[in-house]
Amino acid sequence: MPDYFIQRLATQSLTPKAAGESLVRQRLLLAAAVAERTAGPALISLLARRGEVQPNLVASIFRIEDTFERTRAVCRELGASATLEISELLPSWALDRFPQDSDINRLLLSYQQRPPLWLRIQKGDPEAVIRELRGSSLAVQRSNVIPFAVMVSEGCSGLYLMSAYREGRVEIQDIASQAVGLVCAPRPGERWWDACAGGGGKTLLLAQLMKGRGTVVASDIRGRKLMETRRRAARAGFSNIPIRSWNGSNQPSWARAFDGVLVDAPCSGSGTWRRNPAARWTVREEDLEELSAIQIKLLSSAGRAVKPGGALVYATCSLFEIENQGTVRRFLDSHPHFVPEQFVQPFTGNRCVEGWTYFWPWEADCDGMFVARFRRTE
Ligand SMILES: C[S@@+](CC[C@H](N)C(=O)[O-])C[C@H]1O[C@@H](n2cnc3c(N)ncnc32)[C@H](O)[C@@H]1O
Incomplete structure (x- = not known):
């Protein structure tokens, strides 16, 4: 991503203040603008020396916390105008896919910051x-x-x-994923199923919350990821995590077998785009309908494994409406024996009476996520 900005700014929009201004100087200043602020004094003096500018100037640019402000400071220094279009930060279709009441400006800013x-x-x-x-x-x-x-x-x-x-x-584990565990709230001694366990991050969290008592079955379509779950469970010393392969289809022998099921579904990953910026340009708008259909299918099959009275939790690391409230609405319409269950949003302390919430990056310097909780009534 920094390379992209450097190239974009240095080759397309900058007009050097004076003839003869060296491209190297521009580039190095721009590198300073977009480089990680953790860069130490050695890098600062190298940039200054190679770019033939005062170390104080480079250092003062480094000190600017916000990426946009940093870029603006460089442009001021070069007498250039280099306004990035929003369409260069996100594909334009994405803007229409966030929930209607989202704080888009804040989201754009948070997408440009380095996640902790x-x-x-x-x-x-x-x-x-x-x-x-x-x-x-x-x-x-x-x-x-x-x-x-x-x-x-x-x-x-x-x-x-x-x-x-x-x-x-x-x-x-990102703190938003940790918060999903709090929404699951498994109790010691219960039987849970982490249906899309992947490498087991949330499986381990559920086992930890259950204080080693009860069982968390971990499954995924990808065997290699399950091996990672097995390794991590061994490292944690958890012996109550049976691993089972699952491809998302109905599993009759597990019907009504679990107190709780977590479906941490495959999704666009748009809540993690600051961690994985290249994905902004590889996810396509037409993927979203398909993802929502897969999410509903996974929820329907996994939902069968929930005991009457048990909990079904749905999570994504997407911030797109269609994969979140959209999927939830379509699932509940066709599964009347599940009802939304309210819970407390861990970061804001708000009661989520509709049974779902987003975790926005600025709430805890976290990945963006969505989580919904349902109770099986019969
Ligand atoms: C968001 S990731 C899960 C991350 C994991 N829960 C964690 O906390 O590390 C979604 C997972 O769903 C799995 N998946 C995709 N399609 C599936 C299917 N049809 N059946 C089961 N798992 C599937 C993927 O392999 C992927 O590991």
Whole structure:
């Protein structure tokens, strides 16, 4: 993404202030504008030296927190106008796909910011694990909403080698995904099914919330991802996670077998586009209808496995209406034995009386997600 901006700004819209202004200088200033703000003094002085500009100028640009403001400062310096069109940040069709009352400006800004790394403290006393992480040079900050969630602001490069990670005391998981676990709210001793478990992030979270008592069956269409779930469950020391392959079709032997089922469905991923910017240009509008049809099919088959009185939770990391309220509406229309169930939105504290909510990136510096909860009545 930074390369895209550099190219776009340096080659198409900039008019050098004075003849002879070096393209290198422009490019380096632009690099400074879009580079990560974590760049240290060595990079600043290198950019300044190579770009023949004052280190103070580059450093002052680095200090500007907001990407747009940073880009504007560079344009002011170069006497250039380089306004990015919204259609260069997102495909234009996407703007019509967010829910009607969305704060589009805020969303566009958040799409341009670097997402933080979130960890879930999985085992042990959280305070002790936080001390251990800090002792390993990780700068971490505990969430004031989810007590086992910590944000890493510095030092994550050595994470995979740290014993806290290798011994399963922490797992990497965005805080929005952690909040989905709170909406599931499984109780110790229950039987849950994570139907689209993938690599098992939420499976492990459910098992943690159940304090090792009860069962969480993990399934997915992709066997390789299930192997990852198996490895991560072993690292966490959870022995109550049976792994079963599932391709989304009806599974009669599981009918009415679970207290709760989570369908963390395949989706456009539009809530994670700041983490994965290239996906903005690979998802097509025509994919959305197809995704919604798959989501309804998965919910219908997985829903059969819920006991009467049990919970069905639907989650996506999409912010598009059609994959969220759209899918929910169509599912409930054809499954009258499921009713929406209210819950408390973990980040805002609001009661979601309609049984669904979005997690917006600015609520917790998190991925964008959607979650809905239903109760089976018969
Ligand atoms: C959003 S991802 C799940 C992420 C996972 N729950 C986690 O927390 O890491 C959706 C998953 O659905 C799976 N999937 C897609 N189509 C499926 C199908 N027909 N049956 C079962 N799983 C399917 C994908 O393989 C993918 O792993």
